[in-house]
Amino acid sequence: xxxxxxxxxxxxxxxxxxxxxxxxxxxxxxxxxxxxxxxxxxxxxxxxxxxxxxxxxxxxxxxxxxxxxxxxxxxxxxxx
Numbered sequence: 001x002x003x004x005x006x007x008x009x010x011x012x013x014x015x016x017x018x019x020x021x022x023x024x025x026x027x028x029x030x031x032x033x034x035x036x037x038x039x040x041x042x043x044x045x046x047x048x049x050x051x052x053x054x055x056x057x058x059x060x061x062x063x064x065x066x067x068x069x070x071x072x073x074x075x076x077x078x079x080x
Contacts, residue, residue, distance in 0.1 A: 017031065
C-alpha cells in the first residue's frame with residue numbers, strides 16, 4: 001500500500017531542490033523519496049553501545065536449520 005504525501009516549499013527551497021535533482025538526473029518524486037528514506041535511516045541507526053546488541057548468544061537449540069525453520073519449531077507444523 002502506498003500513501004500520497006503533500007507539502008509546501010517556499011520558492012527558493014523549490015528552485016534549489018529542482019536544480020539539485022536536475023544535476024543528478026532525478027525526478028522530483030525520486031528525489032523526495034530518497035530524501036525521506038535517508039532521513040528515516042538516519043533516525044533509525046542502531047546504537048552499537050546498546051546493551052541488547054552487546055549480549056552474546058547463550059544456549060543451543062540442537063537444530064541445524066533453526067534460522068530457516070524457527071516458526072515451525074515455535075508454532076508447530078503448517079506455520080511459516
